[in-house]
Amino acid sequence: MLETTPLPNPPPQGGREQDAARAVKKTPWRLLALLMAMTAIGPTTLNILVPALPALVTRLSTDAGTVQLTLSLYLLSLAAAQLLLGPLSDRFGRRPVVLAGLTLNVIASIAAIAASSIGTLIAARIVQAIGASTGIVIGRAIIRDLYERDRAAAMIGLVTTAMVVAPMVSPLVGGILDTAFGWEAIFVFISLFSIAVLLWALLMLPETRPASVAQMRGMLASETRALLGNAKFHGYMLCGALGSAPFFTFLGGGPHVVVTLMGRTSAEYGLWFMVTSLGYMSGNFSVSRLSQRFGIEAMITVGIIFELVGTSLTCALVAAMPDAGPAIIFLPQLLISYGNGLLLPNCIAGAVSVRPQAAGTASGMTGFTQMAVGAVSTQVISMLIAGASTAMPMAWQMLAVAAMAGVAYVGLVRRS
Numbered sequence: 435m436l437e438t439t440p441l442p443n444p445p446p447q448g449g450r451e452q453d454a455a456r457a458v459k460k461t462p463w464r465l466l467a468l469l470m471a472m473t474a475i476g477p478t479t480l481n482i483l484v485p486a487l488p489a490l491v492t493r494l495s496t497d498a499g500t501v502q503l504t505l506s507l508y509l510l511s512l513a514a515a516q517l518l519l520g521p522l523s524d525r526f527g528r529r530p531v532v533l534a535g536l537t538l539n540v541i542a543s544i545a546a547i548a549a550s551s552i553g554t555l556i557a558a559r560i561v562q563a564i565g566a567s568t569g570i571v572i573g574r575a576i577i578r579d580l581y582e583r584d585r586a587a588a589m590i591g592l593v594t595t596a597m598v599v600a601p602m603v604s605p606l607v608g609g610i611l612d613t614a615f616g617w618e619a620i621f622v623f624i625s626l627f628s629i630a631v632l633l634w635a636l637l638m639l640p641e642t643r644p645a646s647v648a649q650m651r652g653m654l655a656s657e658t659r660a661l662l663g664n665a666k667f668h669g670y671m672l673c674g675a676l677g678s679a680p681f682f683t684f685l686g687g688g689p690h691v692v693v694t695l696m697g698r699t700s701a702e703y704g705l706w707f708m709v710t711s712l713g714y715m716s717g718n719f720s721v722s723r724l725s726q727r728f729g730i731e732a733m734i735t736v737g738i739i740f741e742l743v744g745t746s747l748t749c750a751l752v753a754a755m756p757d758a759g760p761a762i763i764f765l766p767q768l769l770i771s772y773g774n775g776l777l778l779p780n781c782i783a784g785a786v787s788v789r790p791q792a793a794g795t796a797s798g799m800t801g802f803t804q805m806a807v808g809a810v811s812t813q814v815i816s817m818l819i820a821g822a823s824t825a826m827p828m829a830w831q832m833l834a835v836a837a838m839a840g841v842a843y844v845g846l847v848r849r850s
Contacts, residue, residue: 472536479563488693488700500552509805511564520798523572533636537565546562577590587733587782594715606705672839673843675807679808680770687818692760713775734777743773746833785800815827
């Protein structure tokens with residue numbers, strides 16, 4: 435069984451926190467499973483629609499740039515909502531904000547089924563993202579409520595290890611549903627999944643916000659200012675965001691490369707995408723085993739090295755064998771996604787541990803930056819790859835953002 439470790443900074447817990455801690459200590463896997471499902475809604479809802487993007491151009495009588503907004507605006511909304519939801523969970527508690535967000539996601543998913551134009555679908559995706567972001571940002575805050583920094587990194591890695599199974603198969607599921615029944619079936623699937631998680635949270639999610647946070651409502655503004663003025667917080671936040679940008683670059687450019695340039699089906703893209711998810715899941719699993727032993731700084735450093743090696747290999751393979759098929763871009767993703775799986779949970783744990791009393795706010799800022807950088811990466815690569823004949827623009831962009839992650843970590847975290 436997993437054991438909780440008391441936070442180093444907050445005062446002794448009150449009765450409500452003791453009850454929550456006892457519940458976690460007694461049945462940790464039940465709570466972790468719920469956090470996995472809550473966190474999985476956002477990535478699943480994002481990835482499951484990706485294989486259907488090329489087909490939506492003709493089915494909704496629009497163009498590729500407009501259809502891409504269902505992805506990039508979803509990411510931007512997923513990012514912006516976390517700036518609000520994190521502080522709200524510090525102010526009102528984790529449980530009520532989670533339940534409200536999951537309810538909003540269900541409503542938007544049902545509305546998307548009936549969308550008859552690209553504008554309506556984009557609007558539904560924006561609202562859907564706001565609700566889906568709840569599980570991501572508050573799930574991290576709940577883990578930090580219960581565990582100290584290095585243990586929190588291990589728990590975030592463990593949650594993401596199992597959580598990534600859903601995004602791993604969702605492109606395949608989305609491709610099959612789109613091919614067999616049309617894109618509306620994708621949102622039927624999302625609606626049913628979201629309803630199940632909402633009912634699960636309603637029955638089982640405890641309130642974990644420390645009493646010390648509830649009593650310092652007037653100090654939350656000063657805690658936020660302290661976060662914004664801390665160089666190490668910015669370093670963890672930027673390293674996590676830029677370290678995730680190779681994945682988002684691949685997410686935005688991969689379908690065009692595989693389906694349009696290489697002439698493969700959306701279902702085949704979904705199958706190849708599982709390679710990326712397997713690497714990421716392996717990295718997260720390594721974090722759950724090794725972060726407490728080696729510390730988060732060592733894990734972040736190794737993660738950056740893996741990303742730089744993988745992105746450099748992608749550039750070399752695309753330059754040497756541009757017509758070799760999906761393998762030249764997907765196989766190096768094993769290294770890139772493994773590195774991302776190592777660095778991201780540790781960057782998040784570092785960011786939310788700078789000011790533990792404002793874990794929700796820190797989680798929201800970190801999530802916002804990650805998703806905002808991701809949204810920009812997907813939109814930029816969609817423009818760069820549109821007129822290209824090979825995957826080289828995507829390869830160079832992945833290498834550039836991985837290098838920027840290393841610069842952010844060395845310049846802001848290590849020097850601090």
